[in-house]
Amino acid sequence: MSVTTVAEPMTDTKLDQLSIDTIRTLSIDAVQQAKSGHPGTPMALAPLVYTIWNRVMRFDPEDPIWPNRDRFVLSNGHASMLLWSVLHLTGTQAVNADYERLGHPSVSLEDIRRFRQLGSKAPGHPEYHWVSGVETTTGPLGQGVATSVGMAIARKWLADRYNRPGFPIFDYSIYAVCGDGCLMEGVASEAASLAGHLGLDNLCWVYDNNHITIEGQTSLAFTEDVAGRFLAYGWNVLRVGDANDLDRIQHALSVFRTTKGRPTFIILDSHIGYGSPHKQDTAAAHGEPLGDEEVRLTKRSYGWPEGAQFLVPDGVREHFAAGVGARGAAARSGWTGLFASYRAEYPDLANEIDRMQRRDLPAGWDRNLPVFPADAKGIAGRDASSKVLNVLAQTIPWFLGGSADLGPSNKTTLTYEGAGSFQAESPGGKNLHFGIREHSMAAIVNGLSLSKVRAFGATFFIFSDYARPAIRLSALMELPSIFVFTHDAMGDGEDGPTHQPVEHLASLRAIPGLVTLRPGDANEVVEAYRCVMQLRHQPAVLVLSRQPLPTLDRRAYGPAAGVARGAYVLADPPGGDPEVILIATGSEVSLAVEAHEKLLAEGIRSRVVSMPSWDIFDHQPQEYRDRVLPPTVKARVAVEQASTFGWERYVGRSGHVIGMKTFGASAPLKALQEKFGFEPARVVAAAKELLGRQ
Ligand SMILES: Cc1ncc(C[n+]2csc(CCOP(=O)(O)OP(=O)(O)O)c2C)c(N)n1
Numbered sequence: 001m002s003v004t005t006v007a008e009p010m011t012d013t014k015l016d017q018l019s020i021d022t023i024r025t026l027s028i029d030a031v032q033q034a035k036s037g038h039p040g041t042p043m044a045l046a047p048l049v050y051t052i053w054n055r056v057m058r059f060d061p062e063d064p065i066w067p068n069r070d071r072f073v074l075s076n077g078h079a080s081m082l083l084w085s086v087l088h089l090t091g092t093q094a095v096n097a098d099y100e101r102l103g104h105p106s107v108s109l110e111d112i113r114r115f116r117q118l119g120s121k122a123p124g125h126p127e128y129h130w131v132s133g134v135e136t137t138t139g140p141l142g143q144g145v146a147t148s149v150g151m152a153i154a155r156k157w158l159a160d161r162y163n164r165p166g167f168p169i170f171d172y173s174i175y176a177v178c179g180d181g182c183l184m185e186g187v188a189s190e191a192a193s194l195a196g197h198l199g200l201d202n203l204c205w206v207y208d209n210n211h212i213t214i215e216g217q218t219s220l221a222f223t224e225d226v227a228g229r230f231l232a233y234g235w236n237v238l239r240v241g242d243a244n245d246l247d248r249i250q251h252a253l254s255v256f257r258t259t260k261g262r263p264t265f266i267i268l269d270s271h272i273g274y275g276s277p278h279k280q281d282t283a284a285a286h287g288e289p290l291g292d293e294e295v296r297l298t299k300r301s302y303g304w305p306e307g308a309q310f311l312v313p314d315g316v317r318e319h320f321a322a323g324v325g326a327r328g329a330a331a332r333s334g335w336t337g338l339f340a341s342y343r344a345e346y347p348d349l350a351n352e353i354d355r356m357q358r359r360d361l362p363a364g365w366d367r368n369l370p371v372f373p374a375d376a377k378g379i380a381g382r383d384a385s386s387k388v389l390n391v392l393a394q395t396i397p398w399f400l401g402g403s404a405d406l407g408p409s410n411k412t413t414l415t416y417e418g419a420g421s422f423q424a425e426s427p428g429g430k431n432l433h434f435g436i437r438e439h440s441m442a443a444i445v446n447g448l449s450l451s452k453v454r455a456f457g458a459t460f461f462i463f464s465d466y467a468r469p470a471i472r473l474s475a476l477m478e479l480p481s482i483f484v485f486t487h488d489a490m491g492d493g494e495d496g497p498t499h500q501p502v503e504h505l506a507s508l509r510a511i512p513g514l515v516t517l518r519p520g521d522a523n524e525v526v527e528a529y530r531c532v533m534q535l536r537h538q539p540a541v542l543v544l545s546r547q548p549l550p551t552l553d554r555r556a557y558g559p560a561a562g563v564a565r566g567a568y569v570l571a572d573p574p575g576g577d578p579e580v581i582l583i584a585t586g587s588e589v590s591l592a593v594e595a596h597e598k599l600l601a602e603g604i605r606s607r608v609v610s611m612p613s614w615d616i617f618d619h620q621p622q623e624y625r626d627r628v629l630p631p632t633v634k635a636r637v638a639v640e641q642a643s644t645f646g647w648e649r650y651v652g653r654s655g656h657v658i659g660m661k662t663f664g665a666s667a668p669l670k671a672l673q674e675k676f677g678f679e680p681a682r683v684v685a686a687a688k689e690l691l692g693r694q
């Protein structure tokens, strides 16, 4: 067979096979060239990915961010060459972070030749922020499928709010491909359970049932009845016994599209390393190059020119153009026309969609935000947050979220008239009930964010650990996901050390690009939200108190708007010129203020800096940072009910940190504050010691 030129008209069947083998051989060659990567799964799943993309998916390579496109998630991200091949062969165009089309392909053949090399648009794993056409970053197994549930929830919500009779503005489907690894991960189970409960019939997972993982056969560790499990979750379960049978794959996908009330799970029996005479069906095909000789033998088995590398035979790109290209272009142009009529009939809704797609906020989104009067008794961070959330959810129609079964404790439940609960029968509800599934909650919030809905997820701060892998991905993807964590420190006293975060702030502050905010009073909570809502490409964590915190009198102290700069001067000695600086966050801000008043009374010139966010402060100009923390003032005390880890950067080597070096304990808050030294007298003593004024 001639593969470089098409001498006679090719049948569609031949072109199907040629296209599939192009994906396979590009994958093999790229891994071989890189001397690292995962060839086996792309070799096995090329027919699946080909069928989804070229026969089924509604996706226009000319506009990979068209809002009503079908979504494709490669949850087994190690098989990234599947995605790079198909993005290349479809000629998918590049788009930048401002959603502008750049006029060049997203993944070039040169990128594929430079698979896994610095700067290549074909990196080791699919990366959302880096390559257009990637719908979500995958690689940590289980994340992709869990995120796909968020995408499916978003689609249901969007359809409910924006579709009108004759105007199916949002009616896309979500396809996710996963392997054994994804299905062993807890996060996938959490997400599948919720998807079944919610009856997400716009969601289809295809399971690559190849019985192989890295250590060998799945019989080593994974012998459950996967089909039975998904049936029990309430999914429709289908099976395709041969991963090379395009028609059966297509049929299963068509069953998915007509199935109502349940998500679909397709078990696809495949052979990892398909076509490799010595490596097929072995773990050796998973994660290393086949080797030169095996590459030759494999290409021979495909009827491929053995010496050719990175070959895209004539006719293949055209075949994709005639398949997904033509179908996607027609669908997008039909939709564009439909949306123009929709805009004429429903201008306000169309305007909302426009803004949402650009991650803009509606005009006047912050007009009703509360201002809290000074109050010594004060209000808990979570209660202030509740008021803010209920305002924002009304002024920003596409802002929604929920908690992992802690709504009443987190105070994140939207209580205003008509907020509603998101359920299968009420997909317009704005309260999401994630159940006790923190990890998938965070992944689902990411899926919502990827769908341009503005979303938050909530739990106790201590359980942010359960969500951390997905929080990390939100930062890596540069998504404006919002995580609301209450019970920020020792305030949950009697629950004891299992419920008292210690290292969590340090751990989240260490995630690049994540904005972590721990506001010190109710007005700082408001300002923290004001700041967070305006982020377009960064996730944020809000760390809020369970117990009331005094609402500071802003006529006497610095304005809470300083939150926007990460840290600001809250209190100074008369005339300024401090000799000691007290730096605090969250519940320790009022403690620092108390200590400051005592120091002033003793004639010590102290300054209080409220520092709700390290991340934001670190991004301020040097001049501002030096104004808040003058380099000449070396006597500095930081106070925070959390691990002291990292505070040296602000207090310097000569400073002092009052924080946690051990786990907490089970006792009333007052006793804990005394035991661990979170009392004004202790702060005063530390300041005086630094000044040598004992
Ligand atoms: C959370 C997580 N743990 C471990 C890994 C490392 N890892 C990558 S692939 C893989 C095996 C996956 O097996 P399977 O999903 O069956 O993929 P196949 O080899 O069949 O393609 C492992 C353990 C990972 N990427 N993510």
Ligand SMILES: [Mg+2]
Pocket (backbone or CB within 6 Å): 179, 180, 181, 208, 209, 210, 211, 212, 213
């Ligand atoms: Mg496997």
